[in-house]
Amino acid sequence: MDAVRNPYVPGAGRKPSALVGRDAELAAWSVALQRCERGITDQPLVLFGLRGVGKTVLLTQLRHDAQARNWLVVQVEAGAGRSLRELLGEGLYEPLSDIAKPSAGQRLLRALRTAVSFKASYDAAGTWTFGLDLADASGGGADSGILETDLKRIIKDVALAAGESHVGLAVLIDEAQDLSSDELTTLAVVAQSAAQDNWPVLFAMAGLPRLPQTLAEAKSYTERFQFSHIERLSTEDAKAAILRPADAEGVSWAPDALELVVNSSGRYPYFIQQFGQEAWNVATGSQIEQPDARLGVALGQNKLDSGFFRSRWDRTTAAEKKYLRAMCPEGDIGVGSGEVANRLRKTINALGPVRANLIHKGLVYAPDHGIIAFTVPGMTEFIGRQPE
Ligand SMILES: Nc1ncnc2c1ncn2[C@@H]1O[C@H](COP(=O)(O)OP(=O)(O)OP(=O)(O)O)[C@@H](O)[C@H]1O
Ligand SMILES: [Mg+2]
Structure with a gap:
């Protein structure tokens, strides 16, 4: 569909066509x-x-x-x-x-x-x-x-x-x-x-x-x-974030296409905008169909990998990457820093500076005492896609 009229705007701080759920x-x-x-x-x-x-x-x-x-x-x-x-x-x-x-x-x-x-x-x-x-x-x-x-x-x-x-x-x-x-x-x-x-x-x-x-x-x-x-959107708000901008341009979403984007995005606004943008661009009619959504999600994922995630990954040292890897697969919800140390066969103290640097760089945070988690949603899956 006409890329000029594309209403989705993935990008840090970019004003969404519909600001929902706030x-x-x-x-x-x-x-x-x-x-x-x-x-x-x-x-x-x-x-x-x-x-x-x-x-x-x-x-x-x-x-x-x-x-x-x-x-x-x-x-x-x-x-x-x-x-x-x-x-x-x-x-x-x-x-x-x-x-x-x-x-x-x-x-x-x-x-x-x-x-x-x-x-x-x-x-x-x-x-x-x-x-x-x-x-x-x-x-x-x-x-x-x-x-x-x-x-x-x-x-x-x-x-x-x-x-x-x-x-x-x-x-x-x-x-x-x-x-x-x-x-x-x-x-x-x-x-x-x-x-x-x-x-x-x-x-x-x-x-x-x-x-x-x-x-x-x-x-x-x-x-x-x-x-x-400030949390990810509810299912209803995620749908609105996708439907309302399209509606304003006279474009509709097939229900199964909508559901696919809502689910693949994990209801995170950035991902919604990215997947919405790609699905729109590949669609041809005035309705976005399920195959458009599927392709849109795949293309969107590539863009996220080379931008949203990569920009952060590339700012880490080899030791920090090792630490982040050791936080998977539980890193999105949080994992004990003792467990991470075990996996790396090091002591918590020895890893203290690496952990502190990652916190300072805004990549991880401590949701609770002794627990460490990613600040970037979907980081676990991204790391899984990176060759060692
Ligand atoms: N309530 C919302 N409804 C729809 N889209 C939204 C909403 N909030 C943010 N977005 C979209 O999500 C993306 C990220 O928004 P924003 O940059 O404000 O996030 P952030 O929390 O400040 O992220 P960071 O921690 O990286 O600075 C933008 O593309 C924006 O348009
Ligand atoms: Mg911000």
Whole structure:
């Protein structure tokens, strides 16, 4: 079928034609935004789940919902060796410069001046002016070098500036498991101050299944977060994720074709998009039939193998590959790290660094004490397809 009209979009962070199965999270966010506008600040939202399950697109939808209410929004992705300070500083520049104008109120002028000082705290060479003379504005002082002090000041001043326009500030952080434990602790402390004093600011973080644990280890008052486990779709939602985009293009799915894709995908959103895309491309009529679906799944599997899975596999060392292999066949649900050590004829301690590196690379996590599991659904089968 016409590839130009293909509505399926496999790929990290790509907005699906139909975002299904996330109504509860979206409704909770909508309530939080409205409560915040009325002066009550709720706890940070923490979305966690496996690779490809749809955390980034959900976070991005939260951003759009906040923007639709004219909120100031900063969305950043942790990792790549950048500090939270720098990520937030750079992320705030655009939304702030969008609203900076000569007629700005006192609070906005103050926020801009504070932002200028925050920038100076990590970038001695760069300065911002926002095209305004801020010499007479109050604010500044977000450059003490102490993250908690500086972050509190910038978040508070920008949130209060947003409040001047009866909206708030939304701070969205993807891949949050890659923040350092100091940064997570600081975020928790700042969010706590915000909630206590009702600064109009909401935080949402997304990350791998180890994020709740990482937050707990950062001693960051985990009870003060709202956790939401983002899971694969229900059968009904998986069907909707396939049918709704096709329907919008006047294309239908034969029931057995639909069932095949739902089952082969394990109801994981990334796989649904990949298989849907390939099945669409091979189909010829205005209905996708079972043989199209079968071929689509096979072609989709090849694409996943050479992209989604391979990109992660190729980032591991030979020792790490051995460890991952030893985690099969139970790796998707979890296997004792002692058992993995037995299989490799090594001690748990000797394998500690390999295990730690794999966790750091985001390939595995510990669902429970002494248990290790893949963060990537279907990794077991993929490894089985790789020659030793
Ligand atoms: N609720 C959903 N309904 C339909 N498709 C979805 C849904 N959520 C995500 N997808 C699709 O799944 C794919 C992966 O989504 P996304 O990148 O958000 O996952 P992720 O959880 O952030 O993965 P990672 O942990 O690798 O960053 C994308 O192709 C996206 O379009
Ligand atoms: Mg993501």
